[in-house]
Each structure stands twice: as structure tokens, then as C-alpha cells.
Amino acid sequence: MTLRRLLLTSTLGLSLSAGAFAADFPDRALTLVVPWPAGGAYDLAARLMAEHANDYLGAPLVVQNVTGAAGSTGVRQVAEADADGYTLGMMGTHAIAQSYMNPNATPLEALDPLVFIGPEPAALAVASDTGITDIAAYLQALQETPGSIINGNDSPGGFSYIAASMLESQFDVSLTKIPYQGYSPTVSALLSGEVMSALLPIPLLADQHAAGQLTLLGVAADARHPFAPEVPTFKEQGYDFVAEDFFMLYLPNGVSDERREALASMFYSLLEDDAFQAAASEVGLVIAPRPQQATATYLSQRADEVYTLLEAAHLVDASLAR
């Protein structure tokens, strides 16, 4: 804790000196491009940041929802925007997957990671009529009859598809993966009993679990989630399985070092703000900011991981193979 504080103060100190050079930046509103529609978790995170932005940026932050093509339209808009630091974007696993699956999507090299906002851990949920109550029974059912569990997920490339593939490769089992257009239809399908299980972000499942409409078997993260504190993690139950989506800010390539560093430190301190964190935890967001270098490292690790999974599923486009 003390080490973290120390690091934080030193980064802040550095950033203050960097900020002195860039005192005239930003002098107008910044645009934050969100690749998903209004109302979702990405949008909520962005709008909460916009609420608290003025104190840290000295300028308003305008959220713009640029949706379509599995999130790649929004990413492209940022990548092709003027590299003056006034346009930035928010991304997650979808941008990595699209960059390997869709030749028209923006390659990751064209994006400049800025600040890691936080992970969005998934939980494994099963429909209550399956009668499955723990991970062991779930895996046993799959080992006895491969494909016997029908799992609801995104179309290939979406996070919940990647998470389901990670579960398959980790435990060497195979699910029957049925695609849905987004998280809400997947939750509906789980509640109506059309599918038997799903790996989805916890805020979408916590209340339904508490109401007994579905059962959460385990949280695929290092720690339990505040929305469902009684649900143990996979690790606590003896399975080393982590599947998380993430939120991250990025810039188009070519923004001057001075402005990038100014933005990185401004957003880092915004994310550390107590009021922001309190508001975010009400919505169920996990805020765990990382500085710029760590963000870049995280992105490249995740990219390798996702690439391996996509390659195994033969989803990597031939022209984008490594």
C-alpha cells in the first residue's frame, strides 16, 4: 500500500512538472469515443468519467457513441482522428479480436494505449433448472458427454465468446456455443432456459442470482466481486481460471509525447478520485487504473492470449496471421 502511494505521488509529481509545459492543453472539449451504444457498461464508465472530468482535465469530456461492426467502427474513428490529443477512445477485448478477425478493422499497432481503467471480470452462471450447483459437477457433465452443455455467448470475437473458449481450453472440455447479439439477449436466453450456462460480467447476473433465477458457480477473477460477495472465485475452489474483459483508454498514433503524458496523468488521477470510484462501484465497475507503460504491457499480453485462442478456433483471417 505504501509502495503504491509512493509510486503514485512520484508519478503525480512527475506529471505536475510535465503539466507545467502543457498548461494550454487541453483548452477545449475532449471527445471520448465509445464503440457501443448508450446504456451499456462501456457507456456508463465513459459517462461517469465525463461527470468528473472537469476537475482533472480543466476541460469537458464529451462522450460519443460510434457503434457498429462489432465495435470496429468506433475504433477506426479514433485511429483516423487528428492526433492532437483531443480525441481518445475506450476499448476492450473486442478491439483485439477484431484486429485479428477482420481485415477492415484497425490493427492494434495503430492504437496508442493510454490508461488501463479496470478489469471487467466474468462469472460462470448456470440456469437454475440444470440442477448444477458447483464447478466440479459442471466440468464432470462436460467430461462425460462433450458438448452436453449449451452455452450462450457473443458471436465469435465478442468477450463472452472468448471467455467460453478460454474455459474450454483451460479445462480441455467442449461446450456447445450458441451465439447471441450482445449480453442482454444472452441473459434472457439463460433466464428462459434456452441455454444452460454463460460467462458474463457479474453486474448483469448478480441480482438474478440473488433472486434464485440462475446460479453463479464461480467468479473468474483474482478476487470476489462486491455485487456478489458470497460467490467464491474459481481459484478459491481450486481452479486456476481467470477470464476478464477490460476497459482501457487509447489515443491514435502520433500524439506528441508531451500531450500523451499530460493526458495519461490527468486520467490516472481522475480514476483515483474517491468520488469517481464510489460512483463507479455503485454501477458495479471495478476500477484498478494502471499507468501507461503497464497498460501497454497488459494489452500486448492480452493480445497474445486472444490470438492463441482465435487461432485454435480457426478464426484468424489469413491475411492477419502472425
Added chain:
Amino acid sequence: MLIDSFFTSLLATLASPWGVTLAVLGTLLGIVLGALPGVSSTMALAILLPLSFGMTPELAILFLLCVFVASVYGGSISAILINIPGTPGAIVTQLDGHPLARQGRAKEALVYALVASSVGGVIGLVLLVLIAPLLASVAMQFRSPEFTAIAVFGLVLLAYASPGSTVRGLLVGAIGLLCGMVGFDALTDVSRFTFDSRSLQGGIELVPLCVGLFGLAEVLRHLHALRQRRPDVDMATLHSPAPKFGALAKRWASMLRGSFIGALVGAIPAAGSAIAVAIAYAQEMRFSRRPERFGQGAIEGVVAPEAANSSSIGGTLIPMMTLGVPGDAITAVLMGSLLIHGLRPGPLLFAENPGFVGSLYAGFLLALLLTLALGLVLMRWLPWILRIPNHMLLIGIALLCVVGAYAIRNNMADVYIMLFFGAVGYVLYLLSLPTAPLAFGLILGPLLEENLRRSLLLGRGSWDVFLHSPIAMGLFGLSLVAIVLPLLAPLWVRLGEDIKRARTP
């Protein structure tokens, strides 16, 4: 308990000047934004969403509900007056609403639309309050095979709902189905019909298509008429008085039918109001003794879809309130606003925060009443709108078409798509083909394809999944009856005549 908190929060809102001001403001904004072609209810809510962050949760949801409810009525204003649906839910309203306006009965049509909206809205609310859990459990019976069946049923009804010959309607509907396939395939994310262009990868959105097809095409049609020096009907000089209460009350059956259809279809996640209005319009035509009047200015053709449109609001709130799942893009925005305020709609909301549920219902009722009141007040300024010179109105509409198409996803590609469909709409007009089926094809096509393929995936390639679903089989049966009956009816009549002739020597 619920009733208590309902009335206390209703009274509390009415007693607070701030609450009333916000509600009136929201209603006015909703009517205006809804009436603007190119600004759908979803977009109106998304634009105003950040405003609600600073308010208390009760006021925020009141404000947004006022915007939502009022924008649904607002959409019918432009549908009736200028033949452009302000929101996709008003596509059907214009089929009979605009012919009424051209006959000089604009005010009459608007009053019918407004009253039907209010009645539908109240019925939707009552169903939401009384039998939300029941409706939710019915809606939960709808899985992929049932969705497939409802899409088929919708397509069959589409043939009825389109004015003119059925074959023409189906032809245009088929083009709409094809348009629905452009972009990423829903199940595999493979891009289709994109011609390797990035602008088509995002697919064809409903709003740019509607804005082009109905808005821009309408502007082009007027330009066409100007060139031919054909006098337009001067609506300002022809004013019918507003219909009397008795005349309104006589339409109770259409309103009730429309409302129940709207609430039920709205409660099914992902079905949405556009399908509800199509079904309401088609069944109204089936019930009518003189179906040939439809498309020429039949009052039922305005009343039933408007009632369905508004009662589907209550319907779409059902999955959100009972299951915590937003049924469509509009409720997703509403839910986002609640989440920001730390309220999670879903199974626990009733138990943990019944007071808030009560105030949500109260806000909904208030929104309906205000829309009715303000709608009636605004109608006094109706002649002003009608007196705007045509060329100015057309320029304004063309401008709104471009802005609206851009704003839906902040993407230039949608503007090009809008322009393209403007041209398509104009060509369809020159060929005297109906345009509405194109929009319905676009709505129903992806629903049908996605669910049909998913049903087959779930059935592991076997069509038995449909046989095991009574709801799906019922809907398929109804579709079959709807197709076969009109073919058999003439035979039946002829048989009857033959028998009569045989008897009379």
C-alpha cells in the same frame, strides 16, 4: 404497499414545482424531438441522458419517461402532417394518417392519434402494474423457435399491411430482407454484401433507412411535383373540427385491440414497437368490414397502431423491471440512467426498493397525462406549422434527414446509406410501389434469420425444435390461415352462389 408509494410519489411530484417543471420540459422536448424526422425515441433519450445525471433518481426517471412517452406521440405528428414518420414506431401511422391530412382532416387525425396513444399508454401501464410477472413469464416462453415463428407471422401480415396489391408488398419486403443481411452476420460475424467496403460493414441501420426512405424521398417527391406545377393540397385552408368525445369513444374496440397487442409484443424482448404496430394495423384491416378503405384515410388505421405504439412502452418496461434485461435500445438507455443512480432494475428492485417502483409507475402515469394535455394545447399552434411555406419546410426536412442519419451512430456511412434510400424511395414512388414493406423487411429479416439459424443450431440441425413448440406451431398455423384464407374466400363465395342458383330453379 405499492399502491401507497404510487400515490405518495405522485402527490409528491405534483406538489414540487421542480418536479412539475421537469416533467413539462421533458414532455415538450419529447414531443418536439419525436416529431423531428431523424430523431428517434432512442436518440431523444440518449441526447438527454446526461442531463438526468444531476437529478435525484425519481426526478431523472420521471424526466426520461416524459421524454420517452411524448416522443412516441411526437413521431405520429410528422407522420400525419408531412408523411414522414418521426420515429420508426410511426411508420404505419402515416399510411392512413397522411391521407386524412390531405383530405383536410389533419386535426382530427392528430386528436385520434393522441387519444389512442394515451389510452394505449394507460393500458400498457395498468398491465405493467397488475400482471408484469405474468406477462414476463409468457414472454419468457419466447425462445429462438418462437421468435422465428413471430418473424414469419410478421412477414405474412406485412403483405396485408402494405397498401395496394399483396405481391407488390412482398416484392418490396423481399428487398428489405436483403438489406437486412448487409454487414456482419449476426451469428458468425462474417461480413456479407459489403463489397469489401468499410462503410457497409456496420450494416444498414433502421433509422437511416427510414429517414431516407420516408423523409428524403418525400422531399424528392415534392420537388417532382413542383416541376410538374401540380398544386399541392393546401392543408391550412381545410380545417375540420376536432372529433367529439362520442366519436372518440366509438373507437374503443380498435384502441383496446391495439393496446393489448402492443403490450404483449412489447413485453417480448427484442420484438419492439415496430412489429407491434405492424401486427395491430394488419389485424385491424382483417377485422374491418371494409378493408379497402385502409390506406385511403381509415381512422382505425391511425388509432390501432398508435394505441399499440404507446402500450408497447409499458410492455418493454416489463422485462427490464422483472428480469433486469432491457428489451430494446430505448430501455437500455433508461436502464443505464437508473444504474448511474445506483438503482439496478431487476428481480430485487421490487423487494429492496418498492418506493422507487411506485414512483416509476407514478412518473409513467404523469408522463401520459402530460403528453395528452400538452398535445392538446400544442394543437392550437397547428395552423402555424401548416402555414410554413413548402419550400422552407422541405429544406428543413432535408437538413434534418442528414443530421439525423449522422447522429444515430456518429458515422458518415449512415448519411450515404440515407441518401441511397432516399433515391430508392423516390424510384419506388415513381413505380407506384409501397415503401413501408421495405422497412419491415429490414426489421423482420435479421430477426428471422438469426433466430431460424439459432433454432437449428440448438436443435443440432433438426427442424423438430419447431414441432416441440406449441407457440411456434400456433403462429405458423395462423400464418398459413392468413395466406390461404384470401385464396379460398372467392371459391367459398362462388360455391355459395352455385348452391343458391341450384336451389332456385
